[in-house]
Amino acid sequence: MARTAVVMCEYAHMSTMTAPRPAPNADDLLVLLAVARDGRYTAAAARLGLNHTTVARRIDALEQALGGRVLARGAAGWVLTPLGEQALAAAEGVERAMRSLSHETAALHGVIRLSATDGFSGFIAAPAIVAVRRQHPDVSLEIVAATRRAAQHRVGVDLEVVVGRPHVQRAEAIHLADYVLGLYASRAFLERHGTPRSPAELAGAPLVYFIESMLQVDALDEARRSTRGMTDAVSSTNVYVHVDATRAGAGFGLLPAFLADPHDDLVRLFPDEVEERLPYWLVCRPEALRQPTAIAYIAALRARIAEVGDELLGRARTR
Structure with a gap:
């Protein structure tokens, strides 16, 4: 009986451990890049050929992967948080890497x-x-x-x-x-x-x-x-x-x-x-x-x- 209680306690402890976060998705980073440049989801969606809902979902997925907010609402649109600025640097790296693969460099x-x-x-x-x-x-x-x-x-x-x-x-x-x-x-x-x-x-x-x-x-x-x-x-x-x-x-x-x-x-x-x-x-x-x-x-x-x-x-x- 005592052994069963110990096992149950160990299981309960394991179940409360935070699951590892997924790695940021490159596409989500590029969506952040578009929002940072345009300041609005609608404008970023038009730039990327997506809809507003998809842009919002991509940003939400990126924030879950990074464990924090990357955008904050400002007086004239969305602005980057400190975490968002770090993510933006990575997004620009993705953009440069993609451009380097283009035949029209x-x-x-x-x-x-x-x-x-x-x-x-x-x-x-x-x-x-x-x-x-x-x-x-x-x-x-x-x-x-x-x-x-x-x-x-x-x-x-x-x-x-x-x-x-x-x-x-x-x-x-x-x-x-x-x-x-x-x-x-x-x-x-x-x-x-x-x-x-x-x-x-x-x-x-x-x-x-x-x-x-x-x-x-x-x-x-x-x-x-x-x-x-x-x-x-x-x-x-x-x-x-x-x-x-x-x-x-x-x-x-x-x-x-x-x-x-x-x-x-x-x-x-x-x-x-x-x-x-x-x-x-x-x-x-x-x-x-x-x-x-x-x-x-x-x-x-x-x-x-x-x-x-x-x-x-x-x-x-x-x-």
């Missing part, structure tokens, strides 16, 4: 998602992807045009370009270039209202610039210091509206030189007194710097910036 494909200001998007980002696509036509670019601070959690985008030095955690920040803001007016506007002889005469004059109450970027807000005495005439969150409103004669525009200088109907005023130099910074998740498509695109951005460096700093205008 030199070809890149995929979508690059970029958040950037309007001016940068049109003048730098779009021409840069054209250069990439000449060699890799299966690479595409999605641009979210926005003038804002760098996000603390990059969900749904691979790269961000912001104005001013960002303060971010768990991200890489790289200075790309500087550009110049100058004060411009249309020739027709100056003919009607006269050309001011000094910045002091601008007090009360109509200004075209960002909506002050909605401006989230400190560097762009500080750039107003040379125009503080002026009166807002046309304000917009879009810099191309600034250019067009200034050309139409709405007032004096505080404009990027690279967007204003190509227009012969705009005159730059007081370049020595009114010139604000602002930096473009690239912010990206560390894993983005290991993606071949992102690496190729960042190289193209740098090449485009080198090509138009004089325009960015307002040095290309000859008149």
Whole structure:
């Protein structure tokens, strides 16, 4: 009887032991990779040709295999947990291994998602992807045009370009270039209202610039210091509206030189007194710097910036 009790106790102890976890599945890791890049199950499912339920099941299986959560819900979508970041590194290794077996090892494909200001998007980002696509036509670019601070959690985008030095955690920040803001007016506007002889005469004059109450970027807000005495005439969150409103004669525009200088109907005023130099910074998740498509695109951005460096700093205008 005593022997039976001992055996039963030993069996009970064995039955409470944790069963060994299954090894993570490579397919599940690739699903995690897609969710990390897209930020949403639905977008990852579309990328992979799966349905939302399958993506959720794959993530659940991966979490059971790893013994913890790999994703947490953020304000704008799913973000990686510390365990998820470790799993992501393994997922990228699986992706590289699969790519190495491809017969088209030199070809890149995929979508690059970029958040950037309007001016940068049109003048730098779009021409840069054209250069990439000449060699890799299966690479595409999605641009979210926005003038804002760098996000603390990059969900749904691979790269961000912001104005001013960002303060971010768990991200890489790289200075790309500087550009110049100058004060411009249309020739027709100056003919009607006269050309001011000094910045002091601008007090009360109509200004075209960002909506002050909605401006989230400190560097762009500080750039107003040379125009503080002026009166807002046309304000917009879009810099191309600034250019067009200034050309139409709405007032004096505080404009990027690279967007204003190509227009012969705009005159730059007081370049020595009114010139604000602002930096473009690239912010990206560390894993983005290991993606071949992102690496190729960042190289193209740098090449485009080198090509138009004089325009960015307002040095290309000859008149």
